[in-house]
Amino acid sequence: MADLITGQxxxxxxxPFAVPPEEAAIHDAHGAILVEGGHVVAAGPVDAVAARAGxxxxxxxxxxxxxxxxxxxxxxYPQTGIIASWGKRLIDWLDTYTFPEEMRFEEPAYAAARAxxxxxxxxxxxxxxxxxxxxxxxxxxxxxxxxxEARGMxxxxxxxxxxxxxxxxxxxxxxSAFDASEALIEAWHGKGRARYxxxxxxxxxxxxxxxxxxxxxxxxxxxxxxxxxxxEQTDEIxxxxxxxxxxxxxxxxxxxxGLLGERALYGHAIHLRPRERARxxxxxxxxxxxxxxxxxxxxxxxxxxxxxxxxxxxxxATDTGGGSSFSMLRTMAAAYEIGQLAGSALHPAQLLWLAxxxxxxxxxxxxxxxxxxxxSAADLVALDLGATPAIAQRAARAxxxxxxxxPTIMMGDDxxxxxxxxxxxxxxx
Ligand code: GUN
Ligand code: ZN
Numbered sequence: 001m002a003d004l005i006t007g008q009x010x011x012x013x014x015x016p017f018a019v020p021p022e023e024a025a026i027h028d029a030h031g032a033i034l035v036e037g038g039h040v041v042a043a044g045p046v047d048a049v050a051a052r053a054g055x056x057x058x059x060x061x062x063x064x065x066x067x068x069x070x071x072x073x074x075x076x077y078p079q080t081g082i083i084a085s086w087g088k089r090l091i092d093w094l095d096t097y098t099f100p101e102e103m104r105f106e107e108p109a110y111a112a113a114r115a116x117x118x119x120x121x122x123x124x125x126x127x128x129x130x131x132x133x134x135x136x137x138x139x140x141x142x143x144x145x146x147x148x149e150a151r152g153m154x155x156x157x158x159x160x161x162x163x164x165x166x167x168x169x170x171x172x173x174x175x176s177a178f179d180a181s182e183a184l185i186e187a188w189h190g191k192g193r194a195r196y197x198x199x200x201x202x203x204x205x206x207x208x209x210x211x212x213x214x215x216x217x218x219x220x221x222x223x224x225x226x227x228x229x230x231x232e233q234t235d236e237i238x239x240x241x242x243x244x245x246x247x248x249x250x251x252x253x254x255x256x257x258g259l260l261g262e263r264a265l266y267g268h269a270i271h272l273r274p275r276e277r278a279r280x281x282x283x284x285x286x287x288x289x290x291x292x293x294x295x296x297x298x299x300x301x302x303x304x305x306x307x308x309x310x311x312x313x314x315x316x317a318t319d320t321g322g323g324s325s326f327s328m329l330r331t332m333a334a335a336y337e338i339g340q341l342a343g344s345a346l347h348p349a350q351l352l353w354l355a356x357x358x359x360x361x362x363x364x365x366x367x368x369x370x371x372x373x374x375x376s377a378a379d380l381v382a383l384d385l386g387a388t389p390a391i392a393q394r395a396a397r398a399x400x401x402x403x404x405x406x407p408t409i410m411m412g413d414d415x416x417x418x419x420x421x422x423x424x425x426x427x428x429x
Contacts, residue, residue, distance in 0.1 A: 001036075001056070001422065002005070002034060002035065002036040002041070002053060002056035002057070002070055002413070003034070003035040003036070003056055003057050003058075003059060003095075004032055004033075004034050004035075004049065004050060004053040004056040004057070004058045004059070005032065005033045005035065005058075005061060005066060005380070005382075005419075005421075006030075006031070006032045006058070006059070006060050006061060007031060007032075007060075007061035007062065007063065007064045007066045007382055008025070008027070008028065008029055008031055008063055008064065008065045008066065008401065009031025009032065009033060009043055009044065009065075009066045009186060009372070009383075010026075010027050010028075010065060010066070010067055010352070010401065010405075011025060011026045011027040011028075011043055011044070011371075011372045011422035012023050012024055012025045012349075012353055012356075012357055012371065013025065013026055013059045013258050013272065015199065015357075015358075016347060016349040016350045016352060016353050017305075017308040017309075017353075018195075021347035021348075021349035021350055022347070022349060022400075022402065024349050024353065025349055025352075025353075026044075027401045028044055028045045028046070028047045028212055028411070029093040029273075029351055029401070030045065030047075030126055030214070031043070031044060031045060031049070031066065032044070032045075032046040032049040032053075033034065033049070033066055033184065033372060033378070033380065034049050034053050034056065034359050034383040035378040035380075035424045036056075036289055036422070037424070038377060038378055038423040038425075039374075039377060039378055039424065040126050040240055040372055040373065040374055040375065040376045040378050041374060041375075042374055043066075043372040043373075043374075046213065046424055051249075051271060053125070057274075059419075059426075061382045061418060061419060064382040064383055064384050064418045064419070065380050065382065065383045065385055065405060065408075066372075066380060066381075067352065067372075067380070067382075067383065068075055068127025068128075068356045068357070068358060068360075068369065068371055068372055068376070068379060068380060069126060069127065069129065069327075069356075069369070069380055069381045069420065069421070069422070070125070070126050070127040070128065070129075070328035070355045070356060070359075070381060071127070071128070071129045071130075071315070071316075071356055071360050071363065071365075071370050072122065072127050072129070072130045072316075072317050072318050072320075072328060072331075072359070073094075073265065073286075073288045073315030073316060073359040073362050074131055074133075074265065074267040074288040074290055074315070074317035074318075074319055075130055075131070075132050075168055075225065075317060075318050075319055075323070076098075076132060076133045076319070076320060076321060076322070077114060077118040077119075077130070077132045077133075077144055077157075077320070078084075078101060078102050078105050078111075078114060078133070078134065078135050079098060079101065079102075079320055079321030079322070080114055080117060080118045080121065080320060080321060081101055081114060081321070082097045082098065082101045082321045083320055083321035083323075083326075084321075085097040085321070088297075089233065089235065089297055089298050090232060090233045090235065090236055090297050090299065090322075091233075091235060091236065091239070092362075093297055093314065093322065095099055097221050097321075098321075098391070099107065099166060099167050099170055102136075102160075102170055103135075103169050103170055104136040104358055105134070105135040105137050105139070105140040105143075105385040106135075106137050106139070106169075107139075108139045108143065108312070109135070111135075111139050111140045111142075111143035111144075112143040112146070112147065112210065113142045114143070114221075115140075115143040115146070115147035115148075116147045117154070118132075118144075118147075118320075119147050119148060119153060119217070121326050123151070123153075123319055123420050123427050123428055124326075124414050124417065124420075124428060125326045125328065125329075125413070125414045125417060126327075126328065126329075126381035126383070126416075126417040126420055127328055128153060128154070128343055128369070128379035128380075128381070128420065128427075129153065129154050129155060129156075129324070129359075129360070129363070129365070129369050129370075129379065130153075130155050130156070130423055131156035131157070131197060131225075131227060131265065131317070131363055132144055132155065132156070132157045132159065132198055133154070133157075133160045133201070133227065133353045134151075134157055134158065134159055134160055135159075135160055135170070136159065136160055136161065136162055136170055136171065136201070136209055137159075137183060138159055138170050138183070139178050140159070141157055141158065141159045141184050141188070142184075142187070144157045145157060145188045145191070145194045145200070145321050148193070149191075149193075151422060151427065152193070152422045152423040152425060152427075153193060153379075153422055154193035154194075154195070154365065154368060154369055154377065155193070155195070155206070156194075156195045156196070156197050156225055156227070156249075157188075157194075157196070157199075157362055158181065158196055158197040158198055158199030158225075158227060158363075159177070159180055159181050159184055159199060160182070160199050160200075160201045160205060161177035161199060161201065161205060161210060161214060162180065162200075162201050162204060162205035162231075163177065163205070163206060163207050163209075163210045163343045164206070164207050165204055165205045166205050166397075168263070172208070172210075174207060174209035174210040174212070174213040175209055175213065175328065177200075177210055177213060177214060178213040178214065178216070178217050179350065180215055181198055181199075181391075182217060182220075182262070182389050184196060184218075185221050185224060189221070189223075189224055191424075192268050193368075193377075194235075194326075195220075195224070195225060195363070195365070196224045196225070197224060197225035197226060197227040197265070198214050198217055198221070198224055198225070198226045198227075199226075199227050199228065200214050200226075200228050200230055200254075200259065201228065202230075202232075202236075202392065203228075203243070203244065203250070203253035203254065204228035204236065204240055205238055208244075210255065211253065211254070211256075211257035211259060212242035212257045214226075214257070214259060215257040215258025215259050217359065218258060218259065218261070219258055222261075222263070222381040223263075224263070225264070225265060225363065225364065226259055226261070226262045226263060226264045226265065227264075227265040227266075227267070227286065228254065228259070228264075228266060228267070228270060229266070229267045230251060230254070230266035230267065230272075230276075230287075230292075231250045231251075231268065231271045231272055232267070232270060232297075232299050232300075233271075233297070233299045233300070234271060234300075237250055237271060240253060241268075244417055248275065249273045249275055249276050250272075250276065251266075251272075251275075251280065254266075255279065256341060258280065258349055260283055260285060261281065261283055261285065262283060262284040262285060262364075263285075263364055264283070264285040264286070265286050265288055265315070265362060266280070266285065266286070266287050266288065267288045267290055267317070267319065268287075268288070268293075268299060268302070268319075269287040269288070269302070270280040270294060270299055270300040270301070270302045271300060272306040277307075277310060277312070280312055281310055281311045281312050284313060285313070286312075286313040286314065286315055286361075286362035286363075287302075287307060287312055287314045287315070287362075288314070288315045288316070288317045288349070288362060289302050289304060289307075289314055289316050289317065289335060289354070290317045290318070290319035290322070290323055290331075291316075291325040291331060291334035291335040291337075291338045292318065292319070292324045292325050292330060292331055292334045293318070293319035293322040293323035293324070294338065295334065295338065296322065296323065296324040297322050298381050301338050301341050301342045302338060302342070303342040303343070304335065304338075304339055304346060304350075304354075304357075305339065305342070305343070305344035305346070305401075306342075306344070311328060313322075313361060313362055314354065314358060314362065315354070315358055315359035315361070315362030315363065316331060316332070316335060316354040316358060316359050316405060317331070317359070319330070325413070326414075327412075327413045327414060328355045329408065329409055329412040329413055329416060330412075330413055331355065331410045332351040332352070332354070332355055333353060333409055333410045335354065336409070336410065337352060338366060339390050339407065345359045346384075346410055348405055348406045349402065351409055352405070352409070356370045356371070357370040357371050358370075368428075373413070377423055377424075378421055378423060378424035379421065379422055379423065380381065380419075380420070380421040381417060381419070381420050381421075382417075382418045382419035382420075382429065383405070383408055383412070383417065383418065384408075384415075384416050384417075384418040385405060385407075385408050385416070387408065387412060387415040387418075388411065388412075388415060390411060391407045391408055391411050391412060391416070394407040394411075395407050395408070417429070
């Protein structure tokens with residue numbers, strides 16, 4: 001049975017960092033999306049789309065804005081329970097809050113409950129795809145992929161590997177990280193909508209032997225992603241240099257072991273040197289901007305406009321629980337504020353694109369998610385652009401869709417999420 005969903009529709013036809021932002025999208029004030037078999041068949045002006053809808057079931061979302069579901073390109077589902085923990089910077093925050101919580105994921109029932117809670121929170125916030133770190137425990141990976149499968153969600157995840165500088169009970173070895181990750185690739189990569197990311201946590205918690213083993217594993221499974229952290233805090237960079245005195249820079253600790261390539265994802269990547277920027281651009285690897293985390297943990301200002309101008313691929317992410325919100329709307333607002341501090345005002349088109357197609361491209365999933373192009377999975381969100389009185393009174397004065405959506409970007413949260421569809425099935429609203 002086909003579905004016709006009506007509302008305002010915004011469709012990107014170009015990268016808004018490559019063309020004038022307002023020209024990157026087509027806005028249909030009276031728009032519709034036709035969905036069949038879990039996929040988008042057509043999106044555009046309601047008259048044209050409805051003409052193809054036949055006996056489709058109709059869902060009228062009024063003036064809500066229909067977009068691809070949000071794509072959170074870097075988060076840690078095991079940290080859902082410790083989001084908004086006070087007073088620490090990165091290394092102390094890991095030791096005080098994160099590692100004790102991650103130890104609990106040895107227990108399959110606990111991991112399953114946390115995975116389900118996280119995915120339900122994500123859907124409630126309009127996020128339909130997440131790329132998550134798990135813990136060192138394989139059961140934490142099974143829990144996450146199983147919960148996503150039950151919800152029909154396309155997700156990326158991997159076993160977080162650490163063989164030093166982490167508490168006993170939260171470390172593996174070079175060999176066990178290789179073997180366990182390989183078994184998880186066999187079990188999950190490409191199963192339904194699941195994708196595997198080989199996941200060294202960050203170079204300070206991996207020995208050279210472990211990084212080398214994971215580089216070799218990636219070479220054997222080149223269609224997997226590889227996710228890790230890069231240059232988040234200055235103290236962390238100094239620590240990395242103590243541990244790897246031979247490294248030219250932070251990226252070199254990955255590059256030297258085969259952990260740099262087009263399908264690599266580097267969270268944060270704030271304090272980069274010129275050689276790192278050049279290599280990242282050359283290889284097509286993606287950076288993932290985590291703006292609420294970067295201010296919450298006190299990491300620094302990521303310069304989005306500069307990164308995109310240099311040709312770097314960038315996704316957007318909550319970094320839950322270092323990030324302080326599950327909402328990609330709050331995350332866009334934080335990206336805007338950090339952009340202002342770094343010297344450029346990101347356009348609402350750029351923010352929305354980063355939260356959808358930009359993140360999808362970073363994950364190499366742009367054929368499946370992050371767009372309304374025919375053939376994409378029907379993972380959709382409908383945003384109420386007047387969800388609170390404060391937002392509504394500002395949106396009422398808008399003279400363009402950009403002016404109408406920007407108050408929701410800046411002041412919105414899960415209250416703005418009027419509907420969510422995953423693979424064409426209504427998941428919320
Ligand atoms: N660097 C290494 N591990 C982590 C983590 O869990 N969160 C953040 N924000 N940075 C990290
Ligand atoms: Zn992270």
